[in-house]
Amino acid sequence: MATGHPNLHSFASSDELATQLRSYVLRSQTSALARHGTFRLAVSGGSLPTVLAKALLATSNGSPEDTPQFSKWHIFFADERAVPLDHEDSNYRLLNDELVSKIPAELGTPVIHPIDKDHIEDDDPQELADLYQEDLMREFAAKDSVKVPAFDLILLGCGPDGHTCSLFPGHALLREKDAWVAAETNSPKPPPKRITLTLPVVTHAFNIAFVATGAGKKDILKQIFDLEEGSSLPSALVNQGAGDKWMVFHSLAVGVFEV
Numbered sequence: 001m002a003t004g005h006p007n008l009h010s011f012a013s014s015d016e017l018a019t020q021l022r023s024y025v026l027r028s029q030t031s032a033l034a035r036h037g038t039f040r041l042a043v044s045g046g047s048l049p050t051v052l053a054k055a056l057l058a059t060s061n062g063s064p065e066d067t068p069q070f071s072k073w074h075i076f077f078a079d080e081r082a083v084p085l086d087h088e089d090s091n092y093r094l095l096n097d098e099l100v101s102k103i104p105a106e107l108g109t110p111v112i113h114p115i116d117k118d119h120i121e122d123d124d125p126q127e128l129a130d131l132y133q134e135d136l137m138r139e140f141a142a143k144d145s146v147k148v149p150a151f152d153l154i155l156l157g158c159g160p161d162g163h164t165c166s167l168f169p170g171h172a173l174l175r176e177k178d179a180w181v182a183a184e185t186n187s188p189k190p191p192p193k194r195i196t197l198t199l200p201v202v203t204h205a206f207n208i209a210f211v212a213t214g215a216g217k218k219d220i221l222k223q224i225f226d227l228e229e230g231s232s233l234p235s236a237l238v239n240q241g242a243g244d245k246w247m248v249f250h251s252l253a254v255g256v257f258e259v
């Protein structure tokens with residue numbers, strides 16, 4: 001492990017990770033609300049929603065800085081699988097089950113931006129990607145007339161092969177320069193059909209964090225920090241493109257969390 005790297009925060013347990021992740025997300029929220037009155041973030045699936053829920057559903061100290069103001073949040077998906085929203089592979093369902101459905105009413109309700117449920121069955125997920133890009137354009141370009149959307153925060157996972165979002169090692173999508181959202185039709189990890197934010201969008205966010213829980217992520221994180229060995233890995237490409245604004249939260253242990 002590349003210890004001592006300023007962007008790497010390593011914790012002995014997922015409880016400690018969740019505490020620090022909460023501070024980081026809420027600092028992002030405070031800056032975003034000061035910038036434009038809303039907090040626009042993109043979240044991943046996989047192991048992320050569980051640890052994010054642990055972080056955000058913890059008891060607040062009562063100050064505005066330590067309170068998620070969910071009614072001002074717009075939550076997008078860093079990637080999504082081309083399956084119905086209630087399917088067990090759906091990142092939307094995962095986030096809903098782990099976090100959104102458990103948010104206490106007094107904290108407000110976030111606006112969630114799922115993929116278009118009427119186009120789930122399309123053979124080619126490109127239609128889904130196009131529709132999701134249009135959703136992003138309504139939220140970002142219409143208000144800020146931007147060429148690339150700037151999420152306030154993107155929370156990423158990192159697979160054991162170094163993939164992040166649905167950007168897989170060696171796939172042509174890694175070279176995408178124009179689209180904000182792209183379709184993956186042949187994911188090596190099931191299900192094969194997905195949509196994903198592209199690298200230019202991921203690296204353009206104000207804040208970017210990888211959240212990796214469990215000792216099983218240690219080897220791939222080592223590769224990602226070792227530029228020579230890992231430079232073509234999608235997660236390493238995010239780090240190279242994002243300068244100093246990315247960080248990694250890694251816990252060696254996966255804790256048990258009960259609400």
Ligand SMILES: O=C1O[C@H](COP(=O)(O)O)[C@@H](O)[C@H](O)[C@H]1O
Nearest residue numbers: 044045046047048157158159165
């Ligand atoms: O397939 C996916 O995998 C990655 C990594 O998942 P993890 O379980 O290793 O954390 C995830 O970030 C992505 O959103 C998901 O679609």
